[in-house]
Amino acid sequence: MAIDGWVIIVDENRAGGMLDAARRLGGRVTAAVAGRRDLAKRAAGMGFDRVLCWESADGVPPEAYAAAMAERAAQEAPRLVLASDAPPARVLLGAAAAALNAALVASVRAVAAAGEKIVVSRAAAEGKVLEDIAVSGALAGIFDGDDAEQRGGAAVTVEIVPAEAGAALRVLSTEAESGAAGLLTAARVVGVGLGLRARDDLQIIEKLAAAMGAETACTLPVCDDMRWFASHSVVGSSHSRIAPDLYIALGISGQPQHMSGVRDAKVVVAVNSDPEARIFKNCDYGIVGDLYKIVPVLTAAFAASKNP
Amino acid sequence: MKIVVVFKWARNPLDARVSADAAISWPGVKLAASDDDPAAMEIAAALAAGDEVVGLTIGDGDTAWAAARGAARTVVVTDAPGETDSAATGAALAAAVRRMTGVGAVLIGDSAWDYAVVSALAGRLGWPAVAGVTAACPERGELRVTRRLGAATQALSAAGPVVLAVTANRAEKNVPGMKEVLAARKKPVEKITAADLNTASRYQVQTQGVRFPDTPPARIIDGGDPPTACEQLIAALRTDGVI
Numbered sequence A: 001m002a003i004d005g006w007v008i009i010v011d012e013n014r015a016g017g018m019l020d021a022a023r024r025l026g027g028r029v030t031a032a033v034a035g036r037r038d039l040a041k042r043a044a045g046m047g048f049d050r051v052l053c054w055e056s057a058d059g060v061p062p063e064a065y066a067a068a069m070a071e072r073a074a075q076e077a078p079r080l081v082l083a084s085d086a087p088p089a090r091v092l093l094g095a096a097a098a099a100l101n102a103a104l105v106a107s108v109r110a111v112a113a114a115g116e117k118i119v120v121s122r123a124a125a126e127g128k129v130l131e132d133i134a135v136s137g138a139l140a141g142i143f144d145g146d147d148a149e150q151r152g153g154a155a156v157t158v159e160i161v162p163a164e165a166g167a168a169l170r171v172l173s174t175e176a177e178s179g180a181a182g183l184l185t186a187a188r189v190v191g192v193g194l195g196l197r198a199r200d201d202l203q204i205i206e207k208l209a210a211a212m213g214a215e216t217a218c219t220l221p222v223c224d225d226m227r228w229f230a231s232h233s234v235v236g237s238s239h240s241r242i243a244p245d246l247y248i249a250l251g252i253s254g255q256p257q258h259m260s261g262v263r264d265a266k267v268v269v270a271v272n273s274d275p276e277a278r279i280f281k282n283c284d285y286g287i288v289g290d291l292y293k294i295v296p297v298l299t300a301a302f303a304a305s306k307n308p
Numbered sequence B: 001m002k003i004v005v006v007f008k009w010a011r012n013p014l015d016a017r018v019s020a021d022a023a024i025s026w027p028g029v030k031l032a033a034s035d036d037d038p039a040a041m042e043i044a045a046a047l048a049a050g051d052e053v054v055g056l057t058i059g060d061g062d063t064a065w066a067a068a069r070g071a072a073r074t075v076v077v078t079d080a081p082g083e084t085d086s087a088a089t090g091a092a093l094a095a096a097v098r099r100m101t102g103v104g105a106v107l108i109g110d111s112a113w114d115y116a117v118v119s120a121l122a123g124r125l126g127w128p129a130v131a132g133v134t135a136a137c138p139e140r141g142e143l144r145v146t147r148r149l150g151a152a153t154q155a156l157s158a159a160g161p162v163v164l165a166v167t168a169n170r171a172e173k174n175v176p177g178m179k180e181v182l183a184a185r186k187k188p189v190e191k192i193t194a195a196d197l198n199t200a201s202r203y204q205v206q207t208q209g210v211r212f213p214d215t216p217p218a219r220i221i222d223g224g225d226p227p228t229a230c231e232q233l234i235a236a237l238r239t240d241g242v243i
């Protein structure tokens, strides 16, 4: 049975991954975009079957269209609605789920059809386990599975949905965190944790970063308690989320608040002297060792690999 | 402004016990306050500006948490469904809010422990909602709400009643002492059941099974001999095409 799906889009993050996931149900996949028209246009080039756009007027946040989007969802009654964990997307999803009287599941990694039911796989117990949940009726899912690059096929036309934004929510100002810009787009990042013993020791970290052509980042206590970095260098759930090709974590224990900030990194390397450190369960490569012994050697190795 | 603060509505995923066959159990693990609950409570107390703050929680755990942080009273939905059916948890919380009158804002910790409950609560109430909130204060009869949006900070105006999902960026600063906790235990607690709230759902959710993810475990390299370890790492990174 083909099951139609909606993907709620407020930014491009994971849009391709959600499209892939929704496709597994075999039905038509609609992009429900709340935001600027150019965002809807980019979604139209990603391979969605149809794009609906609640075009945001100046100063109107996506959440202001929650009721309007939910109303349309109720009319069309898709059995699946996915959204990313971006704050506005989660609010829009909640409204659609209520209108559809849908089950709501977070940490969704994949969906599949099983007869009349939808089976959703979600990460549980901090990602240690995948749980399959069968849902009869409609499913609204907060997707945090892998993103997927979409080849731009023939773009579909964007249907602008005329809608009331209400007056309850307005944007007063938006300020980009200027200091974080380099870190956010860096291909390589070296992260420092409390395993570093003194501020002066940052020198060895900076040398490694220079040899790698990497940006530096840190855990929260290295900023808040040690004050060795400004807050825009903190990576984690409450600060910057980054997606470099390579992240090297030095003396970082790997608490979930930090690791969620590097979930989208391609390769995570950890150097930690404690073989039981949690980060070794959450990385691609781990070196069990003293960072003070490893970092200088690693620096030389990177320098050599640059000039063979 | 009368404020409702939802607290202790999930268990900490780090406390889950995972057995060799991937089964999850929670031996003795209670619903807990997430990192974000204290931040929600702090903003609530400031917004209330002397008006009533009502704590709202589920289950059979400690009810004094919000009261120890300034809530005048607490409402408990004793049998709200948890875990798998987050929409039902959110619906029960929303219905409990609806029973109260004159509520200007509902605050909840925007906890990654289960974002679905936060979404469901906001959706079921149908009020304007903002997630990822880091601060809020009254401004010209409305609320000025600050939230993180990617790498940006955004200020919004919100006309009540609203749902604000608050995210913390540090651990709680002023943890209440024994004196506050003892006093909090004397504050009124109202217990209600899901039957009082009448939140029927039209879907069913059922766990079908659990398994370990098929991502390979990390390759652990012994760092006892740094040159060998680094050589191995560099070779692996080359193979992966990241250097």
Ligand SMILES: Cc1cc2nc3c(=O)[nH]c(=O)nc-3n(C[C@H](O)[C@H](O)[C@H](O)COP(=O)(O)OP(=O)(O)OC[C@H]3O[C@@H](n4cnc5c(N)ncnc54)[C@H](O)[C@@H]3O)c2cc1C
Binding pocket: A192, A193, A194, A195, A196, A218, A219, A220, A221, A222, A234, A235, A236, A237, A238, A239, A240, A250, A251, A252, A253, A254, A255, A257, A258, A261, A271, A272, A273, A274, A277, A289, A290, A291, A292, B035, B036, B168, B169, B170, B171, B172
């Ligand atoms: C509301 C809230 C929000 C938070 N948000 C964030 C966030 O966004 N980002 C963030 O990072 N944290 C955040 N935290 C903090 C988080 O919970 C952890 O406390 C923090 O990430 C731990 O930092 P760490 O790994 O540097 O320190 P630790 O946990 O102390 O780990 C230090 C590690 O260094 C290792 N080590 C020691 N010496 C050496 C050596 N010589 N060589 C190699 N390894 C060594 C140790 O084995 C240990 O594993 C938040 C916390 C709260 C409560």
